[in-house]
Amino acid sequence: MISTTDIIGYCQPYEIAAQETTELKLSSNRPKTCSVKVMRIVCADIDPNGPGEEFVEQSWGETQNLAIDKQEINAGSYAIVKPAPELTSVDTISIKMYIWPTKSSTNCQVIFNWGNVSFSIETDGKLAFNFGSESIISPEPLLLREWYEIEGVINFKANNFYLKNRMLNPVVGYLAKSKTTAECTQTFLLTTQHPIIFGAKFKESIHRREFTSHHYNGKVEAPKIFVNKNKKPLVEWDFSKSISKASILDKGYSKFKATFINAPMRGATGYKWDGSVDSWREKPSHYGSVHFHEDDITDCEWQTILKITPPAQARSGYYIARILADGVQSDIPFFITQRLKKSKNKILFLAPTATYKAYANTHVKFDSHNTENLFEAPISFSEDELYLNEHRELGLSHYDTHADDSGVVYVGDRRPMLNNRPGLYTFNYINDTHIIKWLEKKNYGYEVATDEDLNRLGHALLDNYKVVITASHPEYYSTKMWDSLSYYQQNGGRHMYLGGNGFYWRIAYSDQYPGVIEHRRGVSGVRTWEGEPGEHHHSFNGEPGGLWRTYGRAPQSLVGNGFSSTMFVKSTYFRRSKESYGQETDFIFKNINTDIIGDFGFRGGGCVGLEIDRWDQDLGSPHNSIVIATSENIGAGGLLTGEEFITTTRALDGDQNSRVRADMVFFTTPGGGAVWSTGTIAWATSLLWNDTKNSVSEVTQNVLNRFLENKEFGLNE
């Protein structure tokens, strides 16, 4: 057996242009050397009964005999203050803060650590204040998801120390407050040369990089450190400030910066939150906490093994660094994007890298109770998936919950992403390469750019192209991405949306956390977890998260159709509508002598499948949009998404509910542009059926050929 996980890695950056450099980071569990080949992906689907995998080996980037070793991942978020204040001689030191623990653990969890002083939650759930080798323990375990004010004081003159804790909302039957004092049996000096850490225990510094352990799950708010009898704190941090930043200065002297590592959640409700607002921008003081998790990771910070610099003539596209070693073949994905570089090609394919990140390393098959029911078949696990389960330090996806059951709101690309590469996980990444292979087989010249480009460069990225193609499932969109695509459409652009459930969730990018996206789930939509009350606004920019639909931008308003249903059991076909025979849309079905389109395909045997979208003028489908085909025979396997029904009813499946359907939509736009939306993920995975000799391919080709013409679209078409 060839292993895909004995060597794993990532490219940083994930998305580069030709002549830029990406750094290959590898970690080996066994081999000591490896070789690297760079390959452009034409089709990443390795299924022998699929459309045929295809890779183009590049003449550049090949390297032999690279030395590799195991590289560690310091997962778990924390805040670090380095340098910390210097204390020479003090009579007393007092440390205060508010905490909201979220997980009991078989490991000790350190909330605060400065040299030989710390607060921790012990394995029995009790709070400890630790000084040197001595500890004071609270009389009762802390209750999870309850706010406590805690204080630890050391009196060096009296040679004693004490721990106070107070429950902010006392519960009958539990100790509301306690104070425990103890003599110091040994003499300790305060060792403050180490950094101050919130959310973990300081372990060591190696090459100026800190390693931590004993990570805490829960919130911390308003930490203050007092010395002697001073009423003014020596140092304090107000986490309700600079919520969008990756670091925060202390409140007093503005000298001691707390830097957030691995993105603990900001914009988190604090002990003052009373439900009067749901956005940190309205009342920052109600959002004074930081939520730490033992399994946060935004950057593995591995050493670079090889620098890869594509030459100027390298084509834009999906790429892998294929790592080969004794018994190992492991693919590390990256993108070469065209960005704003001029091209003779008139087609731009937008690789939905935000969606790839959102799903990266998903653990739902292991952790989510409803996964088998969603897919309606026994769950099977590949080597990559088993590895991900055992190695939680590789980080989670937007579909996962943290170890404390809270949802994952930040995901990044500076880590191995084992399901965004050739393999057995076909959703999104591999399905999208069906479109790439189709473009190549049909000899269309095209370029590739990414979501990150669109977010950074805006509509300028799109303006030079006659046609923009979005992929099988471009689900996660930032405001800038949405506005840019909308601008392109409204100014003569031609957009082909070859997927389903697109433009669904709102995300945010941040220059503070390169390669990371943020998404707050909210309380609607098909979700594997529910957002926490009051925490539905992105910390990166203050915008509300959740569904675009909630904020007046249902996908219908952008592309004519929007998400209606999942249908993972089997796929079906489209029937051409009477309206499609009009002069405006007849070109789409040129030379096609049947009204049934796509009763075949590589996913479930049809072109309507997996996730599907429907037309609805009430939700914003443009007044001039035309439904040119609608699905038939979806059956009981099609299930309506939650936001599509208002009161509970049994009639929610494709046998009973008309909203469980896919509508293919076409409309023209100002400036001679047009939009064609398939509204089904399985469209993309039917293009290559029968070596492209099929109606799905022909329809797509008819649209693309017309979209490439200079002739403007308009009412007199």
Next chain:
Amino acid sequence: MLLYDPDGAIYNIDGTRMDLAKEYRDNLRGPFSLELQRVLDKMRTTPLKGRLVLLVIEPFKIFRLARLSGQRGVSPSTVQDVRYYSIAEAEWDIFKRRWLELTGISISVSDPK
């Protein structure tokens, strides 16, 4: 915050309904009668701990039966050395095993030819 209820599936399967077992054997991918759909919904929403799953031994060719640990980070444990050479074979066998576990009655319907 709403969490999953591992014991949320409360439907009771009538273990004597061999007609439902036969219906499933003859048409693994549905559509199903309402009663059989309820049986499948129950089977697919049992607690994660101990749920029967498949491990890919050789992609697209060989699968091995296993049970989820229900604990993050803990691998599934294999069930004896039960191997399948198609997903359809696995689906039918897992159905039979779950029927027995949930009802205490073995399926007397013969395997597909």
